[in-house]
Amino acid sequence: MHREKDKRSVIRAVSWHFSLSLVIAVITAGVTFGLWFPYPYRELAGGGHLFWLIVGVDVVCGPLLTAVVFNSRKPLRELMLDLGCIGLIQLGALTYGLYSLWHTRPIYLAFEVDRFQVVTYADIKKDDLKPESERLHRLPWAGVRLIGTRTPANGAEMMESLDLSLRGFSPAFRPDWWQDYEYSIDRVKARAHAVADLKKKRPDAEKMINDKIAQAGIPEVDMVWLPVTSFRSLEWVVVLSRKTGQTIVFLPVDGF
Structure with a gap:
């Protein structure tokens, strides 16, 4: 009992x-x-x-x-x-x-040369943060913002940037290279690829790509894409508006 x-x-x-x-x-x-x-x-x-x-x-x-x-x-x-x-x-x-x-946590999705890089809080070169004077250095506590990265000012800065990248600090991880996304949109459009190219590159994923694009409700000809990379994955792409450069949908497809 x-x-x-x-x-x-x-x-x-x-x-x-x-x-x-x-x-x-x-x-x-x-x-x-x-x-x-x-x-x-x-x-x-x-x-x-x-x-x-x-x-x-x-x-x-x-x-x-x-x-x-x-x-x-x-x-x-x-x-x-x-x-x-x-x-x-x-x-x-x-x-x-x-x-x-x-x-x-991811903070920014940054355009960098020919791809988008997911930037987490752990990735950032903290010594370069100047939140008191730079708006983008005031890190968001929630959500992921779209930003761009600037181009090197001269040859010396390009060599320094290459050295930092080899040490694991790509431009997207350096706060002093960040800029508002609107200043990178022209470079995004110049580097982006047609969706048809992605389907040719990855024919095994064509059905999934077509389904996702259909759900977006935007004609395929008005979309382009670029690879998305992070510290744990290289097998995603982001589909963008050909006109505005803004993100539409993410696809789990290797873009390289």
Whole structure:
């Protein structure tokens, strides 16, 4: 009789813990995928993998630990101490996970030479940030903005830029090279390719490309595309308006 009662108490405690953890996971998902990693950046910047790791710790491990330590026969103080420790472990894991998501969140989609580069907070050369004087240096806390990068001012700067790129700091990662996207649109149009070229390059993806373009509701002749790169993927392209250079849709296709 006592054993059956203890079992029901454990199930009740685990259910409450699981429900609370699930609510926290839903809120975290809203912040992660609604603000920091909107589609397609959850794939391009890896936010999805990190989120599921956080959920695994919060929603699964927490209630399991409660099932292990919960015993209604324990003194109330001891039981509260055990559950408090589990809560602190979960809170610490959640805080670290959110901190990691914040630092890997995409901030800008920057045009650079012949492609678009996803710029995350972790990518940026922080020493060059001047938020007090440069508007683009005041980094957005949510969403991804479209920007451009300027061209080298002279030969010496071009050589310096090449050296920095070889060390992992491409122009898109250097705040002093950022500029408003409108100043790069002419270069974007000059570098962009016809959608027909993408279908010839990747015939296995032609149906998916046609479906996505049809959903956009814009004639194919009015669209162009460029590759999109990030620290974890080279296999995406962005389809743009031929007239305005603005983004229309992203496609999971290798553009190189």
